[in-house]
Amino acid sequence: MTHAPLPRYEVLALRFGTQAGRSARENFLFADDPCATDSVAPFDFYTWVIRDEERVIAVDTGFAADTAARRGRTQLHHPVRALADLAISPEQVSDLVVTHMHWDHTGFLDAYPTARVHLQQAEMEFCTGGAMRHAAPRRPFEADDVNTAVRLLFAERLRLHRGPVRIAPGVEAHPAPGHTPGLQVVRVHTERGWLVLASDSSHLWANIRRRAPFPILDHLASMVDSYEVVEALADGPDHVIPGHDPQVATRFPALEHSARWTRLHRPPLTAYREPGTDGAEAAR
Ligand SMILES: [Zn+2]
Numbered sequence: 001m002t003h004a005p006l007p008r009y010e011v012l013a014l015r016f017g018t019q020a021g022r023s024a025r026e027n028f029l030f031a032d033d034p035c036a037t038d039s040v041a042p043f044d045f046y047t048w049v050i051r052d053e054e055r056v057i058a059v060d061t062g063f064a065a066d067t068a069a070r071r072g073r074t075q076l077h078h079p080v081r082a083l084a085d086l087a088i089s090p091e092q093v094s095d096l097v098v099t100h101m102h103w104d105h106t107g108f109l110d111a112y113p114t115a116r117v118h119l120q121q122a123e124m125e126f127c128t129g130g131a132m133r134h135a136a137p138r139r140p141f142e143a144d145d146v147n148t149a150v151r152l153l154f155a156e157r158l159r160l161h162r163g164p165v166r167i168a169p170g171v172e173a174h175p176a177p178g179h180t181p182g183l184q185v186v187r188v189h190t191e192r193g194w195l196v197l198a199s200d201s202s203h204l205w206a207n208i209r210r211r212a213p214f215p216i217l218d219h220l221a222s223m224v225d226s227y228e229v230v231e232a233l234a235d236g237p238d239h240v241i242p243g244h245d246p247q248v249a250t251r252f253p254a255l256e257h258s259a260r261w262t263r264l265h266r267p268p269l270t271a272y273r274e275p276g277t278d279g280a281e282a283a284r
Contacts, residue, residue, distance in 0.1 A: 006170040006189040007052045011197070011264040012086065013241070015249040016062045016079040017045030017104070019072065024275060027204055029215040035206050035275050042246040045104055047079045048197050048264075049086065050171060050188050056088050057095045057171055058115070059186050059197055063107035067142060071103070077260055080111040085258035095167050098149075099199035099243075100183040101127040106145035109152060117152050118167060120175055121160040123182025124149065126218075140216065176201035176230055178223025179214065185230055190265035193235030199243040201226045206275055208240060238268050247272065 024041035025031065048059040062079030080090060093112035098119045099105055109117065127146050131137045152158040159165075161184070164174045170189035177183050179200045186197040201223070202208035208227045217223050234240045241248060241264055251268040255261040 008191045009050045009052050009170060009188050011188050011190055011195055012049045013046045013248055013262040013264055014077060014079060014082050014260060015044050015046055016077045016082065017068060017073055017075050019043040027214060029213045033212045035212060037276050041275060043244055044246045044249060045244060046248060055094050055168055056092050057097065057167060058093045058112060059097045060099055060105040061108040061111060063104050067103060067107060080108050085261060097167060097173055097186050100180040101146060102140040103142040103145060109145060109148045117158045118173055119158060119160055120182035120184050121162050123180060124160055126181045174229065174233060176226035178219050178226045179217055181218050187233045192265060192267055193239060194233065195239045195241060195264060196230050196234040197241050198230050201230050202242045203244040205242050205245050205247065205272055209237065
C-alpha cells in the first residue's frame with residue numbers, strides 16, 4: 001500500500017495582543033526559579049493559521065478588545081479581521097481547532113460560519129461543570145464564550161474529541177492537559193518537519209525547556225507529562241511553538257507583505273534566548 005506524501009502547510013502566527021507591566025515572576029510556579037525575577041517580562045497573545053492550496057485551518061480565536069480592556073490586556077489587531085491580510089475570508093476556514101477554553105483563546109468562536117469546531121470533550125465538561133462555581137478556576141473563562149461553545153454544540157458544529165484526532169492529512173490535535181483538563185496541541189507537517197502549536201501547554205519556551213511550570217494550572221504532574229508529549233510530537237525544540245512567548249514573533253521571519261504575521265514553517269532567524277540571561281542557549 002502506498003501513501004500519498006503529506007501536505008506541507010504554511011503555519012502563520014498573528015501576534016494580536018499584548019500585556020504590559022507583567023513581571024517575570026507571574027510566569028513561573030516556583031518563586032526560586034532563576035527566571036522568576038521581578039523584572040518586567042513582555043507577554044504576548046497569538047492566534048494561528050494553517051493553510052495550503054486546498055484548505056485553511058484556524059487555531060484559536062483570540063480575544064475581543066473590550067474583554068481585553070476589562071482584563072488589563074491590549075488587543076493590537078482584530079484576530080479575525082486580520083485574516084484579510086492573507087486573502088482569507090471567514091467562509092474559507094474549514095476547521096477551527098480550539099486548544100482550550102480560556103478567554104484569551106475563545107473570543108470569536110462563531111466567526112467562521114461553516115467551520116467544524118474541534119474541542120476536547122474534557123475541556124467542555126470542565127468549563128460547563130461544577131468547578132466553575134469557584135472563582136479561582138473560573139477566572140480565565142468567559143461565560144459568554146462558553147455559551148457560544150454550547151450554541152455551536154447544539155448547532156452540531158462542535159466536534160468533541162476524546163483523545164488524538166486527525167483534522168486533515170498532516171494536521172493532528174493531541175491532548176496535552178495540565179494547564180486545563182482538555183487542552184489540546186496541534187501538530188502540523190511543514191517544509192521543516194513536524195511543528196507543534198503547543199498553545200498553553202507551554203506559555204513560554206522557558207516553561208517547557210526548563211521544566212518550569214506556569215502557575216495557572218489544573219494538574220501539575222499532567223502539565224509536566226505534557227511537556228514530554230509535546231516534545232515527542234515535534235521535530236526539535238524550535239518546532240515547539242509556545243502560546244505566549246514574545247520571541248515567537250521575533251525569531252521567525254515575517255510575511256513579506258504583512259509583517260504582523262510570522263512564518264513558523266520557516267527556520268528561525270535567531271537562537272532562543274532564555275529570559276534573564278545574556279542570551280546563551282539553554283542547555284536543553
Ligand atoms: Zn492563553
